[in-house]
Amino acid sequence: MMKKLCSIILIIAFTALLVCGCGPVSRDVNSGGEEVIKLRVVTYDNGSVPLDAKEVIAAANEVSREKIGVEVELEFQSKEKINLMMASGEYYDMVFTNSWINSFDKNASVGLYYDITEAVKEVTPDLYDSIGEYWDCAKINGRIYGIPVLKDMGSENMYRLNADYFERKKGMKIPERMTFGDIEPYLKAYKEDHPAAYPLAMDKSGLPGFSNFLERIVETVVVIPYDQEKPEAIAFWDNEEVMNRFRLLHKWYKAGYIQPDAATIDSTNTDRSIPVRIGVAWKGYQGYSNPEDWGFNVKTSIYDGPYISRTSEQGAMFAVCEACDEEHMKACLKYMELLGTDRKFRDILGYGIEGKHFEYLPNGTVFRLKAGQDRYNTRLYQTGSVVNASVESVSKTFLADPDQWEKVFEEYKTDGIYSRTKGFSYDPSKKEDIIAAVLAIYNDYSTELLTGTSDPDTVIPQMKKRMEAAGLNELLTDINSELDNWLK
Amino acid sequence: MTLLALPGMLWFILFCYIPMFGVVFAFKQFKARPGESLFTNLFVNSPWAGFDNFSFLMRSSEMPKIMFNTIFYNVIFLIAGIAVPVVLAVFLTEVHGKRFSGVVQMVMLLPYFLSWVIVGYCLYGFLATDEGQINHILSLLGLKTVQWYQSPQYWRGILIGTGLWKSVGYSMVIYLCSITAIDRSLYEGAALDGATFLDRVRYITVPMLRTTITTIFILNIGSILTSDFGLFYQVPMDSNSLQPVTQTLDVYVYKALMQQANFNYSAAASFLQSTVGCMLLLISQAVINHLKNKEGSEYIAGEQ
Numbered sequence: 058m059m060k061k062l063c064s065i066i067l068i069i070a071f072t073a074l075l076v077c078g079c080g081p082v083s084r085d086v087n088s089g090g091e092e093v094i095k096l097r098v099v100t101y102d103n104g105s106v107p108l109d110a111k112e113v114i115a116a117a118n119e120v121s122r123e124k125i126g127v128e129v130e131l132e133f134q135s136k137e138k139i140n141l142m143m144a145s146g147e148y149y150d151m152v153f154t155n156s157w158i159n160s161f162d163k164n165a166s167v168g169l170y171y172d173i174t175e176a177v178k179e180v181t182p183d184l185y186d187s188i189g190e191y192w193d194c195a196k197i198n199g200r201i202y203g204i205p206v207l208k209d210m211g212s213e214n215m216y217r218l219n220a221d222y223f224e225r226k227k228g229m230k231i232p233e234r235m236t237f238g239d240i241e242p243y244l245k246a247y248k249e250d251h252p253a254a255y256p257l258a259m260d261k262s263g264l265p266g267f268s269n270f271l272e273r274i275v276e277t278v279v280v281i282p283y284d285q286e287k288p289e290a291i292a293f294w295d296n297e298e299v300m301n302r303f304r305l306l307h308k309w310y311k312a313g314y315i316q317p318d319a320a321t322i323d324s325t326n327t328d329r330s331i332p333v334r335i336g337v338a339w340k341g342y343q344g345y346s347n348p349e350d351w352g353f354n355v356k357t358s359i360y361d362g363p364y365i366s367r368t369s370e371q372g373a374m375f376a377v378c379e380a381c382d383e384e385h386m387k388a389c390l391k392y393m394e395l396l397g398t399d400r401k402f403r404d405i406l407g408y409g410i411e412g413k414h415f416e417y418l419p420n421g422t423v424f425r426l427k428a429g430q431d432r433y434n435t436r437l438y439q440t441g442s443v444v445n446a447s448v449e450s451v452s453k454t455f456l457a458d459p460d461q462w463e464k465v466f467e468e469y470k471t472d473g474i475y476s477r478t479k480g481f482s483y484d485p486s487k488k489e490d491i492i493a494a495v496l497a498i499y500n501d502y503s504t505e506l507l508t509g510t511s512d513p514d515t516v517i518p519q520m521k522k523r524m525e526a527a528g529l530n531e532l533l534t535d536i537n538s539e540l541d542n543w544l545k
Numbered sequence: 546m547t548l549l550a551l552p553g554m555l556w557f558i559l560f561c562y563i564p565m566f567g568v569v570f571a572f573k574q575f576k577a578r579p580g581e582s583l584f585t586n587l588f589v590n591s592p593w594a595g596f597d598n599f600s601f602l603m604r605s606s607e608m609p610k611i612m613f614n615t616i617f618y619n620v621i622f623l624i625a626g627i628a629v630p631v632v633l634a635v636f637l638t639e640v641h642g643k644r645f646s647g648v649v650q651m652v653m654l655l656p657y658f659l660s661w662v663i664v665g666y667c668l669y670g671f672l673a674t675d676e677g678q679i680n681h682i683l684s685l686l687g688l689k690t691v692q693w694y695q696s697p698q699y700w701r702g703i704l705i706g707t708g709l710w711k712s713v714g715y716s717m718v719i720y721l722c723s724i725t726a727i728d729r730s731l732y733e734g735a736a737l738d739g740a741t742f743l744d745r746v747r748y749i750t751v752p753m754l755r756t757t758i759t760t761i762f763i764l765n766i767g768s769i770l771t772s773d774f775g776l777f778y779q780v781p782m783d784s785n786s787l788q789p790v791t792q793t794l795d796v797y798v799y800k801a802l803m804q805q806a807n808f809n810y811s812a813a814a815s816f817l818q819s820t821v822g823c824m825l826l827l828i829s830q831a832v833i834n835h836l837k838n839k840e841g842s843e844y845i846a847g848e849q
Contacts (some may be wrong), residue, residue, distance in 0.1 A: 144808060146577025146586045169579070261783075321694050321782040380580040490597075493810060494604035497801035501792070505785040510695065525608035535772040 062092035095386040096150040098375075099142065100439050101158060102133035109409060109432040117405045124402070125391045131406075131440070143169065144359045149378050153439070154203060156273070156371035159179045161195070162482040164376070165202040171377040171386050174201045180387050184394035187445075193480055194370035204393050208443035209339035211363030211469050212269040216240055219332035220356040222247070231356045236303055239360070240333060244314040254393045257309060258334040263507025264306065267338040271296060272366045274483050274536055275492055278524075279497050281478050281540075283364065288478045288544065290536040292529065294517045303517075304507030319508040324368050339363070340468060341461040347451035363469055366476035373438040373543040377482045396441035404447050406440040409433035415542050421459040422450040481543045494527040564808040570812035571598055581766040596814035601801065612770075618777075619769045621705055622712075626765065627758055630713050635746055642797060650721070653714030662776025668703075684777060691766070695786040698743060704791065708776050716761070723757045747755035759833055767826040770794055794818065 060395030070312040107113070112131060118128040135144070136158040142149065143164060154170075164170060178185050185192075195203040216235070223229045227246055241258075247256035271280035271293065280293050293299050303454065309315055310312040316530055317320065325331060329352050336345050336357070346355040377389045396403050404423065406416040422447075437443040444466075450457040458464070485492055502520045569587060574594040577586045601606065633653070640646040658666070672677045672693035680690040693699065729750065735745050770791035781787045798814045 133677075144575075144577060146579050146581060146583070148580035169574070317692060321650065321669065321784055376578050380578060489807065490601035491599045492605055493801040493807065497605065497797060498607075500786045500800045504783070505695075511785065523606055527604045530792050 066209075075087075079414075082523060092126050093122055094126060094390055095146070095384060096385065096392065097132070097391075098129045098151045098212050099132045099134050099139060099149050100153040101139065102135055103439055105437055106133040107433045107435050109414065111429070112527055113405065113409050113414070113433055116392065116410050117402065119347070120402050120405065121392060121395060124399070125388075125395055127388045127392050130299050133435075133439070148380065149369070150381055150385050151296070151377050151392075154374050154376045156368040161203055161371055161374055162197070163485055165197045166482070166484045169376075169379050170202040171203075171379050171381055172200050173377060173386065173390065173472060176386060176408065177201060177390055180525050181424060182395040183392045184390065184397050187376055187397050187442075191370055195374060196480070197482065202452055203374040203376040204373065204390075205370065206438050206442055207397070207445070208373060208438050209342075209363075209465060210372070211339075211365040211473055212266055212337055212368045212369045212372075213339055213359050213362035213363075213364075214266045214269055215338065215345075215357045215359045217334040217336050217355050217357050218243065219351075220354040222332050222353065224356070231358055233358060235360050236359050237302055237360050241305075241309070243333060244309060245312075248312070248314055252313075254330065255314060255316040256331065256333050257314045258323050258325045258328075258331040259315045259508050260321055260322050261504050261508065263504060264302070265335050266361070267302065267507060268293065268299070269337070270298065270364050271383050272478055272481075273368045275485065276499070278495055279533065279536060281476070281481075283366075283417055283474060285477070288540065290483075290533055290540055291493060292521070292524070292533070294513075294521060300513060300517075302512070303509075303513035305505055306507075307512050308509075310509030315509050317510075320504045320510045339465050341458055341465065343449070343451045343455070343457050347455065349452055363473050364476070365473045366480070367479050367482065370479075373443075375441075393441065397445050400445055400447060403442060403445045404506060407437045407446040408449070417447070417452065418450055418456065420450075420456055421447065422457050423447040424450050478540065478543075481540060483539055488528075488532050491528040491532045495524050495529055495532065498523045498527060562705040562801075567812065568816055571816040572596075573809060575808050583743040589807040594809065597819070598809040599791050601810050602814060603816065605797065605801075607797075610789065611792050611794055611797050614790065615770055615772050615795075618704070618708075618772060618793065622708060623762070623765050623769075625709055626707070626712060627718060627761060629709055631720050631751075631754065631758070633713065634717050634724055635750055637717070637721060638724050639742070650714070650718065653717060655714070656711045656714040659711070661773075661779040664707065664775075665779040665782060668707065669782065671704075694782060697787050697790045698804050700781060700787050700790045704776060704780065707780055708773065711776075719755060719761070720757065722752055727753045763826060763830055763833070768818075769825050770821045772796070774799065 110131070114129065114131045120129050121129070139152065139159045142529075143152070145157060153159065154164060156162070161170075169244050191205045191207065191210060192201055194309060195201050195205050200489060218231055220231060223243055224231055224247070227244065229243060244256045245253070267282060268277040271277075271282050273280055276288050279290050280296065281288050281290050282298075306315070310317075310319075316325070336343075338345065338357075340359070342535070345357055348354050375389075375393060377386050382390070394405065402413070404411070408423050408425060409429050411417070413426070414433045415423050415425050418424050437446050444462045448457045448459050448461055498520060502511070502516055505511060506516060550669060573587060573591040574595060574597070575587065575591045578590055581590070600616045605611070637646055637649060640649070659797075661672075669677075672680075674680060674690070674694070677693070679693070684689050691699075715732050731749050732745055740748070772795050774795045777791045777793050777796050778799065794814065798811060802811050
């Protein structure tokens with residue numbers, strides 16, 4: 058009796074599982090009589106899903122349906138969800154991919170993305186022309202697997218200082234450029250006036266963009282410095298500049314310029330009194346300097362860059378799913394072309410609905426209205442080309458330069474510092490166990506190192522010893538032999 | 546009889562036995578092709594990997610330390626997690642004021658319902674270097690303040706204390722129920738014969754609680770390699786300096802795989818945890834049964 062019952066239950070359960078759980082994922086089919094293709098596009102949510110996303114996407118769909126016969130279901134997902142989606146084989150048409158989340162190099166090398174080398178030239182020549190030389194960062198072995206988003210392609214690190222305090226009150230000049238260590242007198246001056254305060258904003262994410270002057274090969278652990286005679290992959294601690302910065306940070310930490318619990322606090326954004334912050338952006342970016350936001354005038358001073366490498370160019374990209382049929386792949390390309398060439402359309406996904414979320418200012422820039430700031434405040438790179446969108450002014454009186462992108466790209470040509478190994482990518486799949494072990498060790502030290510909490514000269518030897526025991530040298534040898542092959 | 550067991554059996558089959566096919570992940574190199582079902586991807590598209598997936602666990606030179614931490618804390622929680630609530634439950638039954646004992650129970654049970662994230666921030670309120678209550682008190686007393694999140698020497702104590710604080714109330718309720726179920730006439734008889742409080746506890750309460758204690762012991766020993774992730778990751782705020790005393794197997798796996806979403810490695814790690822747990826569970830059940838038979842006592846320990 059018992060046995061029979063058990064087997065019946067098992068059979069029922071398995072059948073149920075097979076029927077419900079394992080059926081193939083259904084795909085969107087063309088709706089109605091019209092030839093409209095629906096795409097599932099998954100992008101990064103940058104922390105939160107915009108409240109009015111549905112409404113904005115519907116408005117954008119109306120335009121794109123008319124122009125190219127394509128509609129999208131745009132989903133804003135967290136980094137973890139995107140990783141999980143890629144690892145578990147969920148169906149999508151186009152996904153957000155880059156060098157910092159949902160690794161483009163890794164996924165493209167194992168064949169998760171559609172090879173669009175020919176299609177992009179035939180189907181969407183305008184898109185192909187608009188991206189030009191930047192296609193390089195989307196190539197693996199000479200084939201194109203992704204569509205780079207045109208944005209700030211190099212990284213510039215900058216200090217954001219309270220100009221009211223330093224310039225007007227203390228009479229200190231804030232130059233356009235300085236070096237990393239030049240900030241010290243400013244920190245010192247503030248600390249002397251406010252002994253109980255900590256002048257340099259720092260939270261557990263640590264020094265932003267600390268490795269931007271290095272080409273990152275495995276996260277920030279294995280890097281190639283830009284200024285090497287013969288390019289060679291090394292561990293980050295073998296670069297003097299990195300070590301000097303860590304030493305400076307630790308010095309500032311001990312001097313009380315950095316909050317003692319920096320390594321455990323999540324964010325300092327609400328504390329408007331902090332006079333010095335660090336940011337990563339581009340020349341002319343206004344987001345850091347709106348006085349209405351901060352309660353004082355902010356002046357930025359660049360200390361690094363613009364550094365241009367494969368990782369920096371891969372800041373934001375979209376890739377088409379390998380399992381797409383040809384029709385969907387072409388629709389994805391057409392959609393990206395529309396985003397990259399039609400400014401009015403681009404502004405919808407970028408800023409929302411005109412009149413509700415944003416309005417155009419007389420000089421052609423965009424100003425986000427209250428509803429736009431609260432309910433659809435996405436960063437442009439999340440939804441497509443940044444360069445083709447109108448430039449945002451942070452207030453109606455503090456206008457941005459509508460042609461800033463031309464100047465930024467001009468600067469890359471004249472002042473850009475280019476990596477010598479631009480284009481090299483390492484296929485991590487062979488040494489994945491070592492990488493996992495090494496990253497776990499890195500995570501044991503990184504927060505305190507990047508906030509200045511720990512002394513690099515005591516901590517790094519420990520980290521080095523452990524990483525070497527975990528097989529770091531084997532990994533470096535493997536990377537360097539691949540690099541040598543690539544250089545030939 | 547069989548019919549009554551049906552819902553329970555169904556639950557076990559659906560949620561414990563069927564998902565077991567997932568152990569295959571630990572021995573495969575999972576390659577997912579988008580749009581195909583999980584079964585095709587797992588069984589057809591992915592090649593077998595043998596024991597390769599376990600190698601990342603062995604890569605870490607810290608593995609002995611990590612294993613030590615995991616087992617150290619679990620053994621302490623295993624013992625203290627039984628001893629402390631039993632003692633508290635015994636004391637609480639001696640409290641005669643109904644209302645007072647109710648309030649005590651409630652207050653002890655409340656922390657159980659807090660999430661570790663909240664507990665972590667509450668603790669931060671006490672231990673923050675700058676604004677923390679404890680450092681305020683220390684400086685009022687003229688003592689040197691402590692950078693708590695950078696001082697690993699205190700944290701074994703802090704973690705054990707916090708862990709017990711959160712769980713003791715809940716287990717106490719279980720023992721309290723068992724004690725209430727003990728026939729009061731036994732105590733009255735003992736009292737008449739001149740037994741002191743300690744005698745009554747030793748000869749009546751503890752022997753009567755043995756079944757409950759053994760059951761809970763067996764249940765807990767199965768998870769000897771599994772640690773409470775919240776306690777060891779959220780409460781110390783993932784502080785780097787504390788890593789020598791807070792890194793347990795679960796924390797290590799999280800840190801190693803957080804950026805990679807590698808199903809194979811995480812499946813391998815949890816396969817190891819479950820295998821060791823299952824073995825310990827069977828061994829301890831055998832030992833307890835053996836002891837029981839030797840004693841010739843009539844109760845059945847956790848027989849399923």
